[in-house]
Amino acid sequence: MYSWLGEIIAEEVSESTWQQAKAAALADISRAKAFGITSANVDVMIQARSQLLKSVLPDFRQFYQTNLRADYEAMLAVLWDLWLPLGMKLAAHRQSLNRPLIQGILGVQGTGKTTMCQVLSLILQQLGYRSLSWSLDDLYKTYSDRLILVQQDPRLIWRGPPRTHDVDLGLNVLEQIRQGETSVTVPRFDKSLYAGAGDRTTPEIVTNIDIVLFEGWFVGVRPIDPKAFEITPPPIITDADKAFARDMNQQLSNYLPLWDCLDSLILLYPTDYRSSLEWRKQAEQQMVAAGKSGMSDSQIEEFVNYFWRSLHPELFLKPMLRSPSVADVVIEICPDRTFGAVYQTEC
Secondary structure, X not given: OOOOHHHHHHOOOOHHHHHHHHHHHHHOHHHHXXXXXXXXXXXXXXXXXXXXXXXXXXXXXXXXXXHHOOOHHHHHHHHHHHHHHHHHHXXXXXXXXXXXXXXXXXXXOOOOHHHHHHHHHHHHHHOOOOEEEEEHHHHEOOHHHHHHHHHHOOOOOOOOOOOOEOHHHHHXXXXXXXXXXXXXXXXXXXXXXXXXXXXEEXXXXXXXXXXXXXXXXXXXXXXXXXXXXXXXOOOOOOHHHHHHHHHHHHHHHHHHHHHOOOOEEEEEEEOOOOHHHHHHHHHHXXXXXXXXXXXXXXXXXXXXXXXXXXXXXXXXXXXXXXXXXOOOEEEEEOOOOOEEEEEEOOO
Protein backbone atom coordinates (compact mmCIF):
# COMPACT_ATOMS: atom_id res chain seq x y z
CA MET A 1 0.00 0.00 0.00
CA TYR A 2 1.22 3.48 -0.83
CA SER A 3 2.37 5.21 2.34
CA TRP A 4 0.30 8.28 1.42
CA LEU A 5 -2.96 6.42 0.75
CA GLY A 6 -3.81 6.45 4.45
CA GLU A 7 -3.65 10.25 4.43
CA ILE A 8 -6.21 10.43 1.64
CA ILE A 9 -8.56 8.13 3.56
CA ALA A 10 -8.08 10.15 6.75
CA GLU A 11 -8.56 13.44 4.86
CA GLU A 12 -5.24 14.72 6.16
CA VAL A 13 -3.78 15.36 2.75
CA SER A 14 -0.66 17.47 2.43
CA GLU A 15 0.55 19.07 -0.77
CA SER A 16 3.35 16.51 -0.81
CA THR A 17 0.81 13.69 -0.74
CA TRP A 18 -1.13 15.14 -3.67
CA GLN A 19 2.08 15.43 -5.66
CA GLN A 20 2.97 11.79 -4.90
CA ALA A 21 -0.51 10.61 -5.89
CA LYS A 22 -0.39 12.53 -9.17
CA ALA A 23 3.12 11.32 -9.96
CA ALA A 24 2.09 7.72 -9.31
CA ALA A 25 -0.94 8.08 -11.60
CA LEU A 26 1.26 9.30 -14.46
CA ALA A 27 4.28 7.05 -13.82
CA ASP A 28 2.89 4.06 -15.71
CA ILE A 29 2.29 5.57 -19.14
CA SER A 30 0.30 2.62 -20.53
CA ARG A 31 -1.98 2.43 -17.49
CA ALA A 32 -2.53 6.21 -17.49
CA LYS A 33 -3.48 6.07 -21.17
CA ALA A 34 -5.89 3.19 -20.56
CA PHE A 35 -7.70 5.22 -17.88
CA GLY A 36 -7.60 8.51 -19.78
CA ILE A 37 -5.25 10.25 -17.34
CA THR A 38 -3.02 13.00 -18.72
CA SER A 39 -0.82 15.71 -17.27
CA ALA A 40 -3.58 18.16 -18.16
CA ASN A 41 -6.36 16.40 -16.21
CA VAL A 42 -4.45 14.55 -13.50
CA ASP A 43 -5.40 17.09 -10.80
CA VAL A 44 -9.11 16.68 -11.47
CA MET A 45 -8.85 12.89 -11.85
CA ILE A 46 -7.00 12.38 -8.55
CA GLN A 47 -9.35 14.71 -6.68
CA ALA A 48 -12.35 12.80 -8.02
CA ARG A 49 -10.72 9.46 -7.24
CA SER A 50 -9.91 10.46 -3.67
CA GLN A 51 -13.52 11.52 -3.04
CA LEU A 52 -14.76 8.27 -4.59
CA LEU A 53 -12.38 6.26 -2.41
CA LYS A 54 -13.77 7.76 0.77
CA SER A 55 -17.39 7.26 -0.28
CA VAL A 56 -16.99 3.63 -1.39
CA LEU A 57 -14.70 2.51 1.43
CA PRO A 58 -17.41 1.48 3.95
CA ASP A 59 -19.14 -0.77 1.39
CA PHE A 60 -15.79 -2.09 0.14
CA ARG A 61 -14.74 -2.97 3.69
CA GLN A 62 -18.02 -4.76 4.39
CA PHE A 63 -17.85 -6.64 1.09
CA TYR A 64 -14.38 -8.01 1.78
CA GLN A 65 -15.06 -8.87 5.39
CA THR A 66 -18.50 -10.41 4.88
CA ASN A 67 -18.46 -11.93 1.40
CA LEU A 68 -14.80 -12.84 0.97
CA ARG A 69 -13.80 -13.01 4.63
CA ALA A 70 -10.53 -11.38 3.68
CA ASP A 71 -8.44 -8.42 4.78
CA TYR A 72 -9.70 -5.44 2.81
CA GLU A 73 -6.65 -3.33 3.71
CA ALA A 74 -4.45 -5.62 1.62
CA MET A 75 -6.58 -4.67 -1.41
CA LEU A 76 -6.67 -0.90 -0.90
CA ALA A 77 -3.82 -0.31 -3.35
CA VAL A 78 -5.67 -2.38 -5.98
CA LEU A 79 -8.84 -0.43 -5.26
CA TRP A 80 -6.97 2.85 -5.75
CA ASP A 81 -4.82 1.85 -8.72
CA LEU A 82 -7.23 -0.32 -10.69
CA TRP A 83 -10.86 -0.59 -9.66
CA LEU A 84 -11.58 3.09 -8.92
CA PRO A 85 -10.14 4.45 -12.19
CA LEU A 86 -11.79 1.59 -14.07
CA GLY A 87 -15.16 2.41 -12.50
CA MET A 88 -14.69 6.07 -13.38
CA LYS A 89 -13.85 5.09 -16.97
CA LEU A 90 -17.05 3.02 -17.26
CA ALA A 91 -19.14 5.84 -15.79
CA ALA A 92 -17.66 8.32 -18.28
CA HIS A 93 -18.35 5.90 -21.14
CA ARG A 94 -21.95 5.47 -19.99
CA GLN A 95 -22.40 9.24 -19.82
CA SER A 96 -21.06 9.72 -23.34
CA LEU A 97 -23.45 7.11 -24.78
CA ASN A 98 -26.59 8.60 -23.25
CA ARG A 99 -28.01 5.06 -23.09
CA PRO A 100 -27.17 1.90 -21.10
CA LEU A 101 -23.58 0.67 -21.48
CA ILE A 102 -22.94 -3.02 -22.19
CA GLN A 103 -19.45 -3.74 -20.81
CA GLY A 104 -17.93 -7.12 -21.61
CA ILE A 105 -15.41 -8.72 -19.24
CA LEU A 106 -13.44 -11.68 -20.59
CA GLY A 107 -11.36 -13.91 -18.35
CA VAL A 108 -10.59 -17.62 -18.05
CA GLN A 109 -11.30 -19.50 -14.83
CA GLY A 110 -9.76 -17.95 -11.74
CA THR A 111 -8.99 -14.50 -13.13
CA GLY A 112 -11.36 -12.80 -10.69
CA LYS A 113 -14.21 -11.79 -13.00
CA THR A 114 -16.89 -12.17 -10.34
CA THR A 115 -15.00 -10.21 -7.67
CA MET A 116 -14.19 -7.44 -10.14
CA CYS A 117 -17.86 -7.12 -11.13
CA GLN A 118 -18.93 -6.97 -7.49
CA VAL A 119 -16.41 -4.25 -6.64
CA LEU A 120 -17.23 -2.26 -9.80
CA SER A 121 -20.92 -2.43 -8.87
CA LEU A 122 -20.14 -0.82 -5.49
CA ILE A 123 -18.13 1.92 -7.20
CA LEU A 124 -20.72 2.59 -9.89
CA GLN A 125 -23.44 2.81 -7.26
CA GLN A 126 -21.49 5.60 -5.54
CA LEU A 127 -21.23 7.34 -8.90
CA GLY A 128 -25.02 7.19 -9.29
CA TYR A 129 -25.31 4.33 -11.78
CA ARG A 130 -27.38 1.15 -11.46
CA SER A 131 -25.38 -1.82 -12.69
CA LEU A 132 -26.25 -5.42 -13.48
CA SER A 133 -23.62 -8.13 -12.99
CA TRP A 134 -24.50 -10.84 -15.47
CA SER A 135 -22.63 -13.90 -16.65
CA LEU A 136 -22.46 -15.89 -19.84
CA ASP A 137 -23.15 -18.82 -17.47
CA ASP A 138 -26.65 -17.43 -16.93
CA LEU A 139 -27.35 -18.20 -20.58
CA TYR A 140 -26.72 -21.93 -20.34
CA LYS A 141 -29.39 -24.01 -21.98
CA THR A 142 -31.76 -25.78 -19.61
CA TYR A 143 -30.82 -29.14 -18.14
CA SER A 144 -33.34 -30.93 -20.36
CA ASP A 145 -32.08 -29.13 -23.48
CA ARG A 146 -28.49 -30.09 -22.65
CA LEU A 147 -29.51 -33.73 -22.27
CA ILE A 148 -30.76 -33.57 -25.85
CA LEU A 149 -27.61 -31.72 -26.90
CA VAL A 150 -25.25 -34.37 -25.53
CA GLN A 151 -27.18 -37.00 -27.48
CA GLN A 152 -26.59 -34.94 -30.63
CA ASP A 153 -22.90 -34.38 -29.78
CA PRO A 154 -21.51 -36.72 -27.07
CA ARG A 155 -18.37 -34.58 -26.86
CA LEU A 156 -20.37 -31.87 -25.06
CA ILE A 157 -20.33 -33.82 -21.80
CA TRP A 158 -20.32 -30.66 -19.66
CA ARG A 159 -21.72 -27.17 -19.91
CA GLY A 160 -19.26 -24.47 -20.90
CA PRO A 161 -18.15 -24.61 -24.53
CA PRO A 162 -19.88 -22.90 -27.44
CA ARG A 163 -23.28 -24.40 -28.31
CA THR A 164 -24.24 -24.95 -24.63
CA HIS A 165 -25.78 -21.44 -24.37
CA ASP A 166 -29.03 -19.86 -25.52
CA VAL A 167 -27.64 -17.01 -27.62
CA ASP A 168 -31.04 -15.69 -28.68
CA LEU A 169 -32.07 -15.34 -25.06
CA GLY A 170 -28.97 -13.25 -24.38
CA LEU A 171 -29.61 -11.07 -27.41
CA ASN A 172 -33.17 -10.43 -26.28
CA VAL A 173 -32.10 -9.36 -22.77
CA LEU A 174 -29.26 -7.09 -23.92
CA GLU A 175 -31.41 -5.48 -26.62
CA GLN A 176 -34.14 -4.67 -24.09
CA ILE A 177 -31.60 -3.02 -21.80
CA ARG A 178 -29.93 -1.13 -24.66
CA GLN A 179 -33.33 0.20 -25.70
CA GLY A 180 -33.88 1.55 -22.20
CA GLU A 181 -36.66 -0.79 -21.10
CA THR A 182 -37.43 0.14 -17.49
CA SER A 183 -38.06 -3.45 -16.36
CA VAL A 184 -36.24 -6.48 -17.81
CA THR A 185 -36.45 -10.17 -16.87
CA VAL A 186 -32.92 -11.57 -16.61
CA PRO A 187 -32.29 -15.35 -16.62
CA ARG A 188 -30.21 -16.89 -13.85
CA PHE A 189 -28.50 -20.27 -13.62
CA ASP A 190 -27.91 -22.44 -10.54
CA LYS A 191 -24.84 -24.65 -10.98
CA SER A 192 -25.67 -26.75 -7.93
CA LEU A 193 -28.85 -28.29 -9.38
CA TYR A 194 -28.92 -31.85 -10.73
CA ALA A 195 -25.78 -32.89 -8.83
CA GLY A 196 -23.72 -30.09 -10.32
CA ALA A 197 -25.02 -30.29 -13.88
CA GLY A 198 -26.99 -27.11 -13.19
CA ASP A 199 -30.23 -25.68 -14.51
CA ARG A 200 -32.11 -22.42 -14.90
CA THR A 201 -33.46 -21.00 -11.69
CA THR A 202 -35.88 -18.18 -10.86
CA PRO A 203 -35.16 -15.24 -13.18
CA GLU A 204 -34.39 -11.81 -11.79
CA ILE A 205 -36.41 -8.72 -12.64
CA VAL A 206 -34.17 -5.65 -12.88
CA THR A 207 -35.18 -2.04 -13.36
CA ASN A 208 -33.55 1.05 -14.84
CA ILE A 209 -30.17 -0.51 -15.53
CA ASP A 210 -27.43 1.93 -16.59
CA ILE A 211 -24.47 -0.43 -17.01
CA VAL A 212 -24.33 -4.18 -17.67
CA LEU A 213 -21.16 -5.96 -16.54
CA PHE A 214 -21.37 -9.02 -18.80
CA GLU A 215 -18.63 -11.47 -17.88
CA GLY A 216 -17.63 -14.93 -19.03
CA TRP A 217 -14.78 -17.22 -19.93
CA PHE A 218 -15.14 -16.55 -23.66
CA VAL A 219 -17.21 -13.35 -23.80
CA GLY A 220 -16.12 -11.47 -26.92
CA VAL A 221 -13.95 -14.31 -28.27
CA ARG A 222 -14.18 -14.59 -32.06
CA PRO A 223 -13.38 -17.41 -34.50
CA ILE A 224 -9.76 -17.75 -35.55
CA ASP A 225 -8.13 -18.99 -38.78
CA PRO A 226 -8.68 -22.77 -39.02
CA LYS A 227 -5.01 -23.12 -40.00
CA ALA A 228 -4.17 -22.38 -36.35
CA PHE A 229 -5.21 -25.95 -35.51
CA GLU A 230 -2.50 -27.54 -37.62
CA ILE A 231 -0.04 -27.21 -34.72
CA THR A 232 -1.78 -27.09 -31.36
CA PRO A 233 -0.73 -26.85 -27.71
CA PRO A 234 -1.66 -29.55 -25.16
CA PRO A 235 -4.20 -30.87 -24.31
CA ILE A 236 -5.24 -30.63 -27.99
CA ILE A 237 -3.21 -33.65 -29.05
CA THR A 238 -5.14 -36.26 -31.00
CA ASP A 239 -6.96 -35.88 -34.29
CA ALA A 240 -10.22 -36.12 -32.32
CA ASP A 241 -9.06 -33.26 -30.08
CA LYS A 242 -8.28 -31.11 -33.12
CA ALA A 243 -11.63 -31.91 -34.71
CA PHE A 244 -13.40 -30.85 -31.50
CA ALA A 245 -11.38 -27.60 -31.33
CA ARG A 246 -12.18 -26.81 -34.97
CA ASP A 247 -15.88 -27.45 -34.41
CA MET A 248 -15.98 -25.23 -31.33
CA ASN A 249 -14.16 -22.51 -33.27
CA GLN A 250 -16.84 -22.72 -35.95
CA GLN A 251 -19.59 -22.55 -33.30
CA LEU A 252 -18.22 -19.18 -32.14
CA SER A 253 -19.76 -17.63 -35.26
CA ASN A 254 -23.19 -18.08 -33.67
CA TYR A 255 -22.11 -15.85 -30.77
CA LEU A 256 -20.99 -12.90 -32.89
CA PRO A 257 -24.40 -11.13 -32.77
CA LEU A 258 -24.17 -11.29 -28.97
CA TRP A 259 -20.64 -9.85 -28.95
CA ASP A 260 -21.82 -7.10 -31.30
CA CYS A 261 -24.00 -5.85 -28.44
CA LEU A 262 -20.88 -5.05 -26.41
CA ASP A 263 -19.84 -1.40 -26.28
CA SER A 264 -16.44 -2.28 -24.85
CA LEU A 265 -14.46 -5.35 -23.77
CA ILE A 266 -11.99 -5.76 -20.90
CA LEU A 267 -9.62 -8.72 -21.18
CA LEU A 268 -8.33 -10.22 -17.93
CA TYR A 269 -5.25 -11.88 -19.37
CA PRO A 270 -3.29 -14.48 -17.37
CA THR A 271 0.40 -14.09 -18.16
CA ASP A 272 0.58 -17.90 -17.91
CA TYR A 273 -2.73 -19.54 -18.85
CA ARG A 274 -1.72 -22.70 -16.98
CA SER A 275 -2.15 -20.76 -13.73
CA SER A 276 -5.92 -21.15 -14.07
CA LEU A 277 -5.53 -24.88 -13.34
CA GLU A 278 -3.72 -24.12 -10.08
CA TRP A 279 -6.27 -21.42 -9.18
CA ARG A 280 -9.07 -23.90 -9.69
CA LYS A 281 -7.34 -26.45 -7.46
CA GLN A 282 -6.90 -23.81 -4.76
CA ALA A 283 -10.58 -22.90 -4.94
CA GLU A 284 -11.65 -26.54 -4.63
CA GLN A 285 -9.29 -27.07 -1.68
CA GLN A 286 -10.81 -24.06 0.07
CA MET A 287 -14.30 -25.46 -0.52
CA VAL A 288 -13.32 -28.82 0.97
CA ALA A 289 -11.67 -27.10 3.94
CA ALA A 290 -14.95 -25.23 4.52
CA GLY A 291 -16.83 -28.53 4.69
CA LYS A 292 -18.27 -28.40 1.18
CA SER A 293 -17.94 -31.03 -1.52
CA GLY A 294 -15.21 -30.50 -4.08
CA MET A 295 -13.42 -32.21 -6.94
CA SER A 296 -10.18 -34.14 -6.63
CA ASP A 297 -7.05 -32.84 -8.39
CA SER A 298 -7.47 -35.39 -11.20
CA GLN A 299 -11.11 -34.40 -11.67
CA ILE A 300 -10.13 -30.72 -11.80
CA GLU A 301 -7.48 -31.42 -14.43
CA GLU A 302 -9.99 -33.33 -16.53
CA PHE A 303 -12.50 -30.49 -16.16
CA VAL A 304 -10.05 -27.70 -17.06
CA ASN A 305 -8.56 -29.66 -19.96
CA TYR A 306 -12.08 -30.02 -21.35
CA PHE A 307 -12.35 -26.22 -21.54
CA TRP A 308 -8.86 -25.87 -23.00
CA ARG A 309 -9.63 -28.44 -25.70
CA SER A 310 -12.66 -26.42 -26.77
CA LEU A 311 -11.16 -22.90 -26.76
CA HIS A 312 -7.48 -22.88 -25.89
CA PRO A 313 -6.21 -19.62 -24.31
CA GLU A 314 -3.00 -19.71 -26.35
CA LEU A 315 -4.95 -19.88 -29.58
CA PHE A 316 -7.82 -17.51 -28.83
CA LEU A 317 -6.61 -14.93 -26.29
CA LYS A 318 -3.14 -14.06 -27.54
CA PRO A 319 -4.38 -12.67 -30.89
CA MET A 320 -6.71 -10.34 -28.98
CA LEU A 321 -3.73 -8.52 -27.45
CA ARG A 322 -3.03 -7.10 -30.90
CA SER A 323 -6.62 -6.41 -31.89
CA PRO A 324 -8.01 -3.06 -30.65
CA SER A 325 -11.19 -3.72 -32.63
CA VAL A 326 -11.97 -6.60 -30.25
CA ALA A 327 -10.59 -5.87 -26.77
CA ASP A 328 -10.23 -2.30 -25.49
CA VAL A 329 -8.34 -2.71 -22.23
CA VAL A 330 -6.07 -5.57 -21.12
CA ILE A 331 -5.44 -6.26 -17.43
CA GLU A 332 -2.70 -8.82 -16.86
CA ILE A 333 -3.12 -11.39 -14.08
CA CYS A 334 0.13 -12.78 -12.66
CA PRO A 335 0.50 -16.41 -11.47
CA ASP A 336 0.23 -15.24 -7.84
CA ARG A 337 -3.11 -13.62 -8.80
CA THR A 338 -1.80 -10.09 -8.43
CA PHE A 339 -2.51 -7.56 -11.17
CA GLY A 340 0.25 -6.76 -13.64
CA ALA A 341 0.29 -4.38 -16.57
CA VAL A 342 -2.83 -2.49 -17.65
CA TYR A 343 -2.94 -1.16 -21.20
CA GLN A 344 -5.02 -0.48 -24.28
CA THR A 345 -4.72 -2.91 -27.14
CA GLU A 346 -2.79 -1.69 -30.16
CA CYS A 347 -2.17 -2.93 -33.66
